[in-house]
Amino acid sequence: MNPYPEQQNLFAEQRGLFGGYDALQAFSKGVWLPLPKRKMNFVPLVVCSLVPWALFVLVYSLCSFQIHYSQPILCNISVFVLLAMLLIVCVKAVTSRIRIFTGIAPEREPSWWIFFAFSLLLAWFMGYRQGNQNFALASKYYDLGNLNNYTMVYPNRMLGQQLLDAGIVQFAPGSQLDIQKSMGFKNGQLYCVAPIVFGTSTPVSYDFWAVGTDCCSGNKADFSCRNYNNPQASGGIRLMDSGDRAYYRLAVQQAEATYNIKATHPLFFTWEVEPSKKVLSWLLEGHQTFAAWMVSYLVFQLFLVAVAAVVFSKIGPLVRARCGRPDGISWAATGAVMAYLNGGDQDGAREMLRQMVRTKLFNQVTGSLAARMGIRNLEAVLVRGLESSSSCYAVVNPPDDAEQFSVQEGTLLVPLEVYELLGGGQASIEMVELEEAKMVKLGGVRDEEMLQQLQVFFGTLAAQAPDAATLQDVAEEEDLDLDDEVLDYWQGYVQKSRCAMKPIWKGLTFQSSASDAEAIRPVFRPGEDGLHVVSIHGAEGRVLSCAVVGPETRLEMDQLTCAAPAELEPAEILDITIRRRPNCQSRYEDFHYKEASVLETVVREARAGDVTSVHAAIENVGLKEVWLKIAGGEKACVIDNVIAKQRPKLILEFGTYVGYTSTRMALQVDAWGGKVVTMEMDPVNVTSLKEVEARNHIEMAGLSHAVMVQLGHSDDAVQMVLEKFGAHSVDMVFMDQRGTAFHDDLKTLERLNLMAENAVVIADNVLKPGAPYHVWRISTLPHYATDIIDLREFGSAPVEDWMTVSWVRFGPSYGQLPQEVRQLNELARESDRFRLKAMATSMKDLVGDPLDDFAKKFTDEFIQLGIRTSMYVRTDIIDGCAVSRLVRLGAGESPPVWAGEDPRDEIQGGQWRGVVGGVQFAGEALAPGGGYMREPPSRMTIAPGG
Numbered sequence: 001m002n003p004y005p006e007q008q009n010l011f012a013e014q015r016g017l018f019g020g021y022d023a024l025q026a027f028s029k030g031v032w033l034p035l036p037k038r039k040m041n042f043v044p045l046v047v048c049s050l051v052p053w054a055l056f057v058l059v060y061s062l063c064s065f066q067i068h069y070s071q072p073i074l075c076n077i078s079v080f081v082l083l084a085m086l087l088i089v090c091v092k093a094v095t096s097r098i099r100i101f102t103g104i105a106p107e108r109e110p111s112w113w114i115f116f117a118f119s120l121l122l123a124w125f126m127g128y129r130q131g132n133q134n135f136a137l138a139s140k141y142y143d144l145g146n147l148n149n150y151t152m153v154y155p156n157r158m159l160g161q162q163l164l165d166a167g168i169v170q171f172a173p174g175s176q177l178d179i180q181k182s183m184g185f186k187n188g189q190l191y192c193v194a195p196i197v198f199g200t201s202t203p204v205s206y207d208f209w210a211v212g213t214d215c216c217s218g219n220k221a222d223f224s225c226r227n228y229n230n231p232q233a234s235g236g237i238r239l240m241d242s243g244d245r246a247y248y249r250l251a252v253q254q255a256e257a258t259y260n261i262k263a264t265h266p267l268f269f270t271w272e273v274e275p276s277k278k279v280l281s282w283l284l285e286g287h288q289t290f291a292a293w294m295v296s297y298l299v300f301q302l303f304l305v306a307v308a309a310v311v312f313s314k315i316g317p318l319v320r321a322r323c324g325r326p327d328g329i330s331w332a333a334t335g336a337v338m339a340y341l342n343g344g345d346q347d348g349a350r351e352m353l354r355q356m357v358r359t360k361l362f363n364q365v366t367g368s369l370a371a372r373m374g375i376r377n378l379e380a381v382l383v384r385g386l387e388s389s390s391s392c393y394a395v396v397n398p399p400d401d402a403e404q405f406s407v408q409e410g411t412l413l414v415p416l417e418v419y420e421l422l423g424g425g426q427a428s429i430e431m432v433e434l435e436e437a438k439m440v441k442l443g444g445v446r447d448e449e450m451l452q453q454l455q456v457f458f459g460t461l462a463a464q465a466p467d468a469a470t471l472q473d474v475a476e477e478e479d480l481d482l483d484d485e486v487l488d489y490w491q492g493y494v495q496k497s498r499c500a501m502k503p504i505w506k507g508l509t510f511q512s513s514a515s516d517a518e519a520i521r522p523v524f525r526p527g528e529d530g531l532h533v534v535s536i537h538g539a540e541g542r543v544l545s546c547a548v549v550g551p552e553t554r555l556e557m558d559q560l561t562c563a564a565p566a567e568l569e570p571a572e573i574l575d576i577t578i579r580r581r582p583n584c585q586s587r588y589e590d591f592h593y594k595e596a597s598v599l600e601t602v603v604r605e606a607r608a609g610d611v612t613s614v615h616a617a618i619e620n621v622g623l624k625e626v627w628l629k630i631a632g633g634e635k636a637c638v639i640d641n642v643i644a645k646q647r648p649k650l651i652l653e654f655g656t657y658v659g660y661t662s663t664r665m666a667l668q669v670d671a672w673g674g675k676v677v678t679m680e681m682d683p684v685n686v687t688s689l690k691e692v693e694a695r696n697h698i699e700m701a702g703l704s705h706a707v708m709v710q711l712g713h714s715d716d717a718v719q720m721v722l723e724k725f726g727a728h729s730v731d732m733v734f735m736d737q738r739g740t741a742f743h744d745d746l747k748t749l750e751r752l753n754l755m756a757e758n759a760v761v762i763a764d765n766v767l768k769p770g771a772p773y774h775v776w777r778i779s780t781l782p783h784y785a786t787d788i789i790d791l792r793e794f795g796s797a798p799v800e801d802w803m804t805v806s807w808v809r810f811g812p813s814y815g816q817l818p819q820e821v822r823q824l825n826e827l828a829r830e831s832d833r834f835r836l837k838a839m840a841t842s843m844k845d846l847v848g849d850p851l852d853d854f855a856k857k858f859t860d861e862f863i864q865l866g867i868r869t870s871m872y873v874r875t876d877i878i879d880g881c882a883v884s885r886l887v888r889l890g891a892g893e894s895p896p897v898w899a900g901e902d903p904r905d906e907i908q909g910g911q912w913r914g915v916v917g918g919v920q921f922a923g924e925a926l927a928p929g930g931g932y933m934r935e936p937p938s939r940m941t942i943a944p945g946g
């Protein structure tokens with residue numbers, strides 16, 4: 001029953017997959033994550049260097065020279081058309097920015113576009129400005145080129161009218177300036193004139209004048225302008241500036257009046273030694289300036305590009321990551337991969353994956369991926385995205401002896417393109433938890449350069465540097481709010497690649513192994529170049545972990561980085577986890593710090609082969625350190641009682657977590673040769689990078705022969721149980737996964753005919769976070785006879801919860817849906833919200849009004865539907881131990897309300913006993929023949945740890 005029936009997911013529809021509405025819900029919000037820095041792409045570098053420079057040169061030359069002079073309109077049109085074109089580039093750059101931030105394009109790297117647009121604008125502006133400056137000089141040359149050149153002009157004989165078209169005039173030797181008849185006219189500046197004469201002879205008309213500005217006093221005959229006293233000077237360059245000409249004319253009129261001379265048609269010149277050369281030099285100067293700017297601008301542009309490259313490599317591109325419900329996303333992603341592999345909606349799958357592969361939630365995809373691809377017997381396969389980086393890799397936790405480890409080649413057939421979709425080709429290893437590592441072997445690569453890169457990657461090179469910093473240094477420097485626990489955890493093996501910190505992993509060595517096979521077989525089908533495998537070895541050469549590395553891989557620090565979650569406006573769940581870990585996104589720390597703590601405690605406190613000591617250690621964490629979502633205490637009492645009555649041969653558990661209930665159940669069924677198959681979708685719970693988590697507990701408990709851990713989502717992993725154990729093989733089901741999915745998973749079991757007739761189904765967390773659809777189904781369909789049991793959360797006594805125990809009978813309603821009740825949809829939504837919160841906080845922290853209100857609403861809703869609790873668990877403290885027993889409620893009786901202190905908080909792990917026997921479940925009476933289904937054990941008191 002989909003609580004959001006109106007929303008149908010593409011992939012769910014296409015492949016009949018689950019998780020559709022989760023994905024949609026998750027995708028309705030989004031956050032921005034920086035992508036890892038990428039390899040420098042040379043195309044934008046070259047384009048951004050050369051194109052703006054070429055534009056500058058083009059605009060500059062158009063504005064500087066002949067075309068500007070002879071075709072000014074054409075020139076201006078060309079220049080402004082160029083401007084219009086580059087404005088289009090700007091619009092493109094800006095819209096790509098807008099696209100990325102509105103989420104239309106999930107991932108873009110628009111920085112180079114912006115830079116390109118900016119560079120083009122600058123180049124155009126500079127070319128236009130400098131070109132016009134240059135043109136001021138060059139245009140004088142072109143002006144004079146339109147006029148005539150005259151030589152051997154005698155100023156005493158020639159009249160101005162005769163030389164009206166003169167541009168350059170070479171006067172006859174002996175020509176000079178008559179300073180005595182010079183004059184100045186002041187209009188802002190001084191316009192100075194002096195007649196050009198020949199020797200001492202008086203000209204017919206003083207028509208040739210040397211001119212200059214601010215080079216005379218104005219009231220005396222003291223002309224001292226350019227070349228006035230240079231005996232070599234005897235040439236003139238015609239004054240072309242018509243604005244100044246009027247003032248020089250006035251100065252000449254003043255001279256006519258003062259010296260009583262006549263100037264009928266005065267022409268004005270600058271007085272030069274070699275006027276032709278001078279004019280030519282203007283053009284040359286224009287060309288030289290042009291050449292100098294061309295070179296300088298190229299250097300300038302290259303500099304800008306270099307700065308941009310450095311800045312961009314630091315920032316990295318952004319991706320819009322839609323985050324919400326981790327499992328929803330990842331299962332939907334898995335669906336996407338499958339759809340892709342099966343020829344479904346390729347574009348949709350691509351798009352969805354692109355959105356997800358780079359988020360930290362990606363690693364959850366992989367358990368299911370492995371399951372869906374038929375990977376069953378691997379010790380564990382963990383394909384992880386390197387958090388926010390685009391890397392994807394497969395880590396295989398082999399058994400201790402690497403030689404014995406074999407993955408059937410070709411089992412995981414991931415076409416290279418899918419591998420790339422998953423971020424392959426940039427694969428890398430996460431070394432965070434491998435503090436024992438002493439050697440890295442690189443399969444099949446004997447390339448020294450790559451080995452060196454590995455060393456850089458793992459920081460062993462940098463670690464030798466005297467200034468190699470620790471996490472604390474960096475945290476302090478960057479003012480990070482990292483708590484001690486995190487600091488301790490990371491201290492010692494932090495890589496710059498992950499957290500912008502300098503690495504300090506000293507003493508790690510690298511070796512190239514002869515072949516991939518020697519290290520470990522690849523789980524991906526090798527491409528043409530082959531996929532390499534990197535394996536990490538501990539002190540005695542034991543393989544700690546290994547990774548598949550794509551053919552193109554270069555382990556570069558630059559490719560790997562951390563997101564900056566502080567900037568995010570995350571969806572609910574991210575919000576919580578980000579506050580916990582402000583800088584670094586490691587799924588292991590964010591989501592698995594509790595499990596890490598359990599693992600450490602078990603390893604420290606439990607004794608191998610002693611199951612009760614394992615339980616006691618796990619319970620200690622749950623009672624003393626952090627709230628754990630395990631079914632201990634009163635909940636275990638229910639399970640123990642049901643097992644004692646049912647004596648199942650095969651138990652199917654949904655939700656292994658740290659293996660507490662699986663080992664607890666196995667402890668009992670082992671007595672009659674029974675088995676527990678337990679399913680876990682979170683690969684990190686099943687494996688961790690350094691140890692096998694749930695398995696480790698199971699092995700510690702000495703029960704690996706009785707427990708089979710199946711990595712994968714309940715939805716598809718049950719198929720494997722069917723294949724392995726056959727139809728009607730499951731005698732007992734313990735549902736401890738997600739409450740709002742219980743009903744669907746149970747329906748699948750019915751559809752596959754997995755359950756035996758008279759099987760029993762136990763469900764946990766039915767009230768909190770809640771399984772409303774399930775309660776409704778098992779209470780209303782007649783093929784179930786159900787008890788609802790009121791009890792208290794383990795390690796958080798004030799928190800009330802329900803478990804349900806339903807005995808199965810085959811009948812016509814088997815596999816059917818109950819009548820739909822719309823009120824349950826709202827309850828289901830709220831359940832999921834609490835479940836999300838509980839993932840990141842402790843149930844204890846959720847105690848209080850919202851949760852109590854929810855529980856009350858839930859209870860009231862079901863009472864209205866005629867469904868109520870029929871049993872409760874009572875716990876008494878006897879001799880320092882908590883002793884729980886099941887009590888049946890009388891007709892109309894309610895379970896006692898919790899009041900007061902929680903004495904059980906004081907109880908050590910291992911001090912909680914479940915009293916078994918003495919109570920009849922509803923289903924038993926309904927069993928054919930009545931009474932117990934099977935013979936109960938003669939005596940059974942389960943005392944974990946006791």
Ligand SMILES: C[S@@+](CC[C@H](N)C(=O)[O-])C[C@H]1O[C@@H](n2cnc3c(N)ncnc32)[C@H](O)[C@@H]1O
Binds near residue numbers: 655658661662
């Ligand atoms: C409440 S814990 C299980 C606790 C465990 N049974 C115990 O009491 O020791 C729930 C676990 O179920 C897993 N899970 C949730 N949905 C699942 C699914 N659909 N298939 C498999 N595992 C699932 C979660 O990753 C989580 O580890």
